[in-house]
Amino acid sequence: MFNYIIRRVLYAIPILIGVNVLTFALFFMVNSPDDMARAHLGTKHITPQAVAQWKTQHGYDKPLFLNPDNTGINMFTDTLFYTKSLSLFLFDFGVSDAGRDIGHDIKQRMWPSLAIALPVLFIGLLVNITFAMLMAFFRASYIDVSGVILCVVLMSISSLFYIISGQFLIGKILRLVPISGYDTGWHAFKFVLLPVVIGIVGGIGAGSRWYRTIFLEEMGKDYVRTARAKGLAEVKVLFKHVLKNALIPILTGIVAVIPLLFLGSLILESFFGIPGLGSYTIDAIQQQDFAIVRAMVFLGTILYIMGLIMTDISYTVVDPRIRIS
Amino acid sequence: MNKYYLPHILSLSLGIMLFIAGCQNQAQNNPYRQQDKQANIRYATFTERPRTLDPARSYSSNEYTFISQIYEPPLQYHYLLRPYQLVPLTAQAVPKPIYLNKAGKQLPADPPAKDVAYSVYTIKIKPGIYYQPHPALAKDKKNHYIYHNLSSRQVRTINTLGDFTKTGSRELTAADYVYQIKRLAHPALNSPIASLMSRRIVGFKTFKQELAKAYKQLKQRQPDNPFLDLRQHPLVGVKAIDRYTYQITLKGKYPQFVYWLAMPFFAPMPWEADRFYSQPGLKQNNITFDWFPIGTGPYMLTKNNPNRQMVLAKNPNFHGEKYPSEGEAGDKAKGLLQDAGKKLPFVSKVIFLLEKESLPTWNKFLQGYYDQSAISSDSFDQAIQVDHSGKMELTPELKAKGIRLYSSVEPSIYYLGFNMLDNIVGGNSERARKLRQAIAIALDYEEFISIFLNGRGIPAQGLLPPGIFGYVPGKAGVNPYVYRWLHGRAQRKSIDEAKKLLAQAGYPNGINPKTGKPLILHYDAVITGDPNEKARFAWMRKQLAKLGIQLDVRATQYNRFQQKIRTGNTQLFSWGWHADYPDPENFLFLLYGPNSKVKHGGENHTNYYNKEYDKLFDQMKNMPNNPERAQLIQRMMAIIQRDTPLVWGYHPKLFQLSHSWNRISKPHGMANNTLKYAKLDPKLRAQLRTTWNKPVWWPVWLLIILCVVALIPVIIKYWYHEYHRK
Structure with missing residues (x-):
């Protein structure tokens, strides 16, 4: 197992380099360092000297990948790519082009993101499993058919609709929670309530349908027939045997997304004024802040790779038949 | 079980x-804590994170919302008087320049610009003004600064300015103003007005170069955030005469300079703060000038989380400015002078909350959780109705809540520019001029204002918006090439007249004789993501289609658009300008030849050049506001109206909604430091909030x-x- 993890971590290095090169190339295909300088310096009274000075000061005066003015290794090291990207591998995210410490901002913004993402994930999981079990239990009955129709309807509605109608109905008409905003500590509860409810409701359709399929697949297996033949009550069959086995694909799917929860939800956070990481990257792209973009892409890649490794490990935990070698 | x-x-x-x-x-x-229910707190919003709060770098309105309440330049605009008038803030009086000739001999008052070699502004500041409490000014018993030599261990424990337990203050001196002007030349700050000041302040250019050299050397010795002590580097044109007096010497005559003295660029900066923020490690915790200002103003920034909340609290050391006791005719009747002579500021705390979306902001305003609100297009119909006479007023729902509506024309212009370097629409030929005039008639900006701005704007007749010296209202101010005065109002000329002009220009019915096909013009625009964008482009196409001209819309990202403008690779484009200061020079320079974008990198984006206009501009720019200047401006307006380098577009109107618990206020197009005049009744607010927000x-x-x-x-x-x- 340990060797496997080490091997997977080592595989991650070329992936990270590749993602970095790609992000770098894509960003600078759209924005030149001159554009970045102008975006940061504002629109009035900007001179070419000020642009040049900004580039020098922020290290954007170097060539992108290859420096023909240098020789040997310096041709590669005295470039924008090398100077800006290497520190990321040491988890030094540096300072944004606007002058803010990125690591500090990430640390500060990940908590509000988690305050929404974690309850949405776990409560949502509980709700979806319960609903899926219900449909599976009454499979092929009008309850199952109604449940599936409801799921399809819920899946077909845009998340933006849930947000706007939730804010309108619960925040504005019923006046039960604040429409938007955030506070620290326990005071955050009233602000995360509505986005969490919306996040859960928005996920019921897709989640429940998927889990229903898994449950139905499991319920068709021999061990379930055996359990029923032994005279076990259907509830026991479902909760003791089916659920346990169906959890393998469910849990492994969940484990893969856990690290990505740190990155938050863009639309939900934007509409509810939650100061999370969801809008951090988008804001940075709009403000042409390459330092933040590359840091967030790097972080996203690492979290994604971590998720995949954790998925592999979780397989061995929930299913003893699987061994990693 | x-x-x-x-x-x-x-x-x-x-x-x-x-x-x-x-x-x-x-x-x-209620999104706020229970203990603040009846507190004298004003709640406002901000839509995007400020880029910087450093007065040497900041140059945008969303940043000025904060720093103008904290930093105090020597002058400010009078809150109530119109036209906009400069009055002293920390200065004892508005400085009057002394003009010198090349030999250094004083010239009589208001000499011709050609005789003036130097203008000397002597500014005396009021004694007894103190800075807000700040750790940079904290001293121990031995009179040593406590936090000027932080160890790396100490720095590690500091995450915000509030982590420093001790604060101090000191009196504002003239040297602080000198220090800030020097900061404008600092190579690490890239002040947007550094190049402008290099042309104006004596010795500034050389000083800037010297500073760049010194900083480079210093950075080699100390790469991490080095402190360049500007006190050690003299600037010839700016010096402190005594503790409360400083002097600025300009090259030539530049009467508009006083307006710059009302902007945060010229606010004071204590050297101690620069020393403090330059300590290694603090930048890594975002403790810099960009995020933690230090000023003498009515408010100080006590909480700075640009990702969520910014809090301005009363500065306990504020020098006690009083509410103005004179205003325009009618201000007294409106109740604007009720607080005359009372100590400012009235509100003890201002909480700004980050709200990116307009819908939650609007709904929270209606629930009483924000004190004021602008009106977005989405909520316009809910807020405003037009009566039978065309007058805009609040809807009954908002009236029932006691909400007030304020509107004012902003000192701005949004226009459609012609690239005067272009072979088809540009140039000084009669053909091109008539083509531009025909297009100016065809673009129905009255319709544009009605469709896209919900009527919030007035069609521009020239460059100058109302409120700026030289603006002429009524018949005399009408652009005769686009409008005619009929039945007591300006009426756009008919499309037939535009077609006639087009035919005279050589494009009958919009047909290009060279190709025999409709004339194709290219319109460059920025992709903003605005949902109305496509409709706006369609409207533009429709306007030119009235003349038979085919419009090709080339929508690009802002970067590409700017590049096209810089290189002159455009035909038609949209642009706008908001006044830096209320002087016609700040608008008329947008068409001044030596300011052209392609050749000189200036703000004349159309690259318009007219010898006579430039000559008149040179004459006009240095004159005081008198009838002679007004006459020159009219002559300039006549030239540009005839040449039509722009389709004049519109001057936007600002609509502001305010709840009944706010004291009546007066919109100000130029001043940003008006928060100190705001007053509210927290008890009434709490009562109405409870009434309006009973849960269901x-x-x-x-x-x-x-x-x-x-x-x-x-x-x-x-x-x-x-x-x-x-």
Whole structure:
């Protein structure tokens, strides 16, 4: 197992380099360092000297990948790519082009993101499993058919609709929670309530349908027939045997997304004024802040790779038949 | 098992019911803490994170919202008087320049610009003004600064400015103003006005170069955030005469300079703060000038979380400015002078909350959780209705809440520019001029204002917006090439007249004689993501189609658009300008030849050049506001109206809504430091918030009942299922 993890971590290095090169190339295909300088310096009274000075000061005066003015290794090291990207591998995210410490901002913004993402994930999981079990239990009955129709309807509605109608109905008409905003500590509860409810409701359709399929697949297996033949009550069959086995694909799917929860939800956070990481990257792209973009892409890649490794490990935990070698 | 759980379930349900019953009349949607219910706090919003709060770098309105309340330049605009008038803030008086000739001999007052070699501004500041409490100024008993030599261990424990336990203050001196002017030349700051000041302040250019050299050397020795002590580097044109007096020497005559003295660029900066923020490690914790200002103004920034909340609290050391006791005619009747002579500021704290979306902001304003609001296009119909005479007023719903509407024309212009370097639309030929005039008639900006701005704007007749010296209202101010005065108002000329001009230009019915096909013009625009964008482009196409001209819209990202403008690779484009200061020079320079974008990198984006206009501009720019200047401006306006380098577009109107608990206020197009005049009644606000926000619980009960009812067939089915199996 340990060797496997080490091997997977080592595989991650070329992936990270590749993602970095790609992000770098894509960003600078759209924005030149001159554009970045102008975006940061504002629109009035900007001179070419000020642009040049900004580039020098922020290290954007170097060539992108290859420096023909240098020789040997310096041709590669005295470039924008090398100077800006290497520190990321040491988890030094540096300072944004606007002058803010990125690591500090990430640390500060990940908590509000988690305050929404974690309850949405776990409560949502509980709700979806319960609903899926219900449909599976009454499979092929009008309850199952109604449940599936409801799921399809819920899946077909845009998340933006849930947000706007939730804010309108619960925040504005019923006046039960604040429409938007955030506070620290326990005071955050009233602000995360509505986005969490919306996040859960928005996920019921897709989640429940998927889990229903898994449950139905499991319920068709021999061990379930055996359990029923032994005279076990259907509830026991479902909760003791089916659920346990169906959890393998469910849990492994969940484990893969856990690290990505740190990155938050863009639309939900934007509409509810939650100061999370969801809008951090988008804001940075709009403000042409390459330092933040590359840091967030790097972080996203690492979290994604971590998720995949954790998925592999979780397989061995929930299913003893699987061994990693 | 059921017996065991039943009491718990019942008591929990009872508890929830009691809690809900107890909450019946309390506002559950209040986003603020209960203890602030009746506090004298103003709640406002900001839509994007400020880029910087450093007065040497900041140059945008969303940043000025904060720093103008904190930093105090020597001058400010009078809150009530119109036209806009400069009055002293920390200065004892508005400085009057002394003009010198090349030999250094003083010239009589207001000499011709050609005789003036230097203008000397001597500014005397008021004594007894103190900085806000700040750790940079904290001293120990031995009079040593406590936090000027932080160890790396100390720095590690500091995450925000509030982590410094001790603060100090000191008196504002003239040297602080000198220090800030020197900061404008600092190579690490890239001040947007550094190049402008290099042309104006004596010795500034050389000083800037010297500073760049010194900084480079210093950075080699100390790469991490080095402190360049600007006190050690003299600037010839700026010096402190004594503790309360400083002097600025300009090259030539530049009467508009006083307006710069009302901008945060010229606010004071204590050297101690620069020294403090230059310590290694603080930048890594975002403790810099960009995020933690230090000023003498009515407010100080006590909480700075640009990702969520910014808080301005009363500066305990504020020098006690008084509310103005004179205003325009009618201000007294409106109640604007009720607080004359009272100490400012009135509000003890201002909380700015980050709200990116307009819909939640609007709804929270209606619930009373924001004190003021702008009107977005989405909410316009909910807020404003047009009566039978075309007058805009609040809807009955808003009137019933006691909300007030303020509107004012902004000192801005949004226009459609012609690239005067272009072969088809540009140039000084009669053909091109008539083509531009025809297009100017065809673009119906009255319709544009009605469709896209909900009527919030006035069609521009020239460059100058109302409120700026030289603006002429009524018949005399009408652009005769686009409008004619009929029935007491300006009426756009007919499309037939535009077609005639087009035919005279050589494009009958919009047909290009060279190709025999409709003339194709290219319109460059920025992709903003605005939902109305496509409709706007379609409108533009429709306007030119009236003349038979085909418009090709080339929408690009802002970067590409700017590049096209810089290189002159455009035909038609949209642009705008907001006044830096209320002087016609700040608008008329947009068409001044030596300011052209392609050749000189200036703000004349159309690259318009007219010798006569430039000559008149040179004459006009240095004159005081007198009838002679007004006459020159009219001559300039006549030239540009005839040449039509722009389709004049519109001057936007600002609509602001304010709740009944706010004291009546007066919109100001130029001043940004008006927060100190704001006053509110927190008791009335708390009362109205409670009335407006009574929670509605019955749908929750209904939902619970529905869920229970929905479960009944499920339970029955389950029992049947189990029974059937047996």
